[in-house]
């Protein structure tokens with residue numbers, strides 16, 4: 001907790017992109033042959049909308065809402081479990097989009113990634129607040145973190161790639177052994193630590209850790225060739 | 234000294250599934266290991282994709298209007314450049330409206346004092362008692378004024394959290410601040426208290442918090458408190474800053 005705070009402050013002072021090396025190599029030709037998802041970012045539409053929003057055009061926010069309210073709401077709903085809370089988070093997220101539009105356009109990031117990452121943080125924060133659990137990442141830190149993520153290499157075909165990968169990941173996730181899928185989902189959508197997951201499921205300590213790692217490894221190999229896997233030497 | 238690589242914990246770290254102490258250990262390693270940072274970056278990429286995997290549902294149609302109306306409202310507020318920076322900051326505090334409890338005295342203040350006093354660590358009992366007496370005297374003095382009021386400082390949802398209450402007599406120069414649930418800070422950081430007059434923040438000193446995030450501070454201003462418009466708490470590098478950089482709590486006086 002202390003550490004998270006520390007990071008918050010440091011990031012706010014530096015106000016520049018943190019160094020998060022991103023290994024995200026993609027075979028662009030593969031992308032061309034796949035169906036484009038509804039939130040695909042064709043020809044930098046998102047960037048243009050963000051720029052217009054930064055100039056104060058609310059019609060641009062309307063357009064972004066049309067493009068992204070579905071995945072944002074769905075993620076919030078998955079985390080929070082009820083529509084009312086998910087709506088609140090969705091509203092909060094689009095308000096932040098408006099607020100951060102001026103800085104975002106400067107960063108030329110991937111909007112969809114940034115948006116959903118922010119949605120996840122806001123939703124998890126909200127769940128933890130409801131459970132009165134200490135927050136390991138503050139909302140503000142989360143925001144900065146997600147803005148940093150937006151600074152990842154933008155040479156990827158953005159949402160086209162994302163929606164394509166989402167299908168792959170969804171399939172891969174659902175093909176995992178039940179227990180691995182459950183552990184990963186409780187961590188990501190439930191905001192739980194491995195100890196909390198173990199307690200919830202009545203599993204021995206260590207088991208959950210191993211399950212998560214095995215599950216993530218399987219996801220990784222299932223998605224090999226889609227840019228998720230990279231070589232570290 | 235470089236510790237062992239943390240491969241086993243990278244995925245859990247990226248998922249946010251580590252316990253705080255484990256996370257701290259990994260953070261330390263990451264600070265000095267580029268290899269593991271690169272692994273983490275990859276793991277985060279994978280984790281990010283999970284965001285797109287839930288079953289997809291459309292939000293209720295009415296939500297669009299609510300979102301747009303709310304932002305329109307905020308845009309109007311932000312367009313009003315006549316407002317000082319700290320007021321603009323406060324409208325940025327989502328869903329939080331300034332609360333001002335004018336004249337709310339006795340009960341609340343008594344509770345405040347009791348809570349504050351109970352939390353204190355009695356390391357030096359005599360000194361502590363003396364301080365308590367001074368504080369009690371201050372609270373009594375403030376309460377004696379018919380204008381005394383209690384100002385609640387709240388933070389941003391999702392921000393580090395914590396609360397503070399400022400008991401003051403607008404005509405006086407001294408006030409009493411009690412915080413609760415503020416995170417303990419790393420040694421290289423400190424909390425700093427500010428009063429804001431004519432858009433200029435004036436430092437009222439730095440402080441750390443004890444158990445339960447409690448700190449009790451006697452505020453001594455150089456002019457009557459009614460000449461200040463706002464009170465705030467920020468997180469600063471150890472020793473404090475000339476200007477607040479990371480304001481976490483704020484309200485109008």
Ligand SMILES: [Zn+2]
Pocket residue numbers: 237238239262266267268269270
């Ligand atoms: Zn390492």
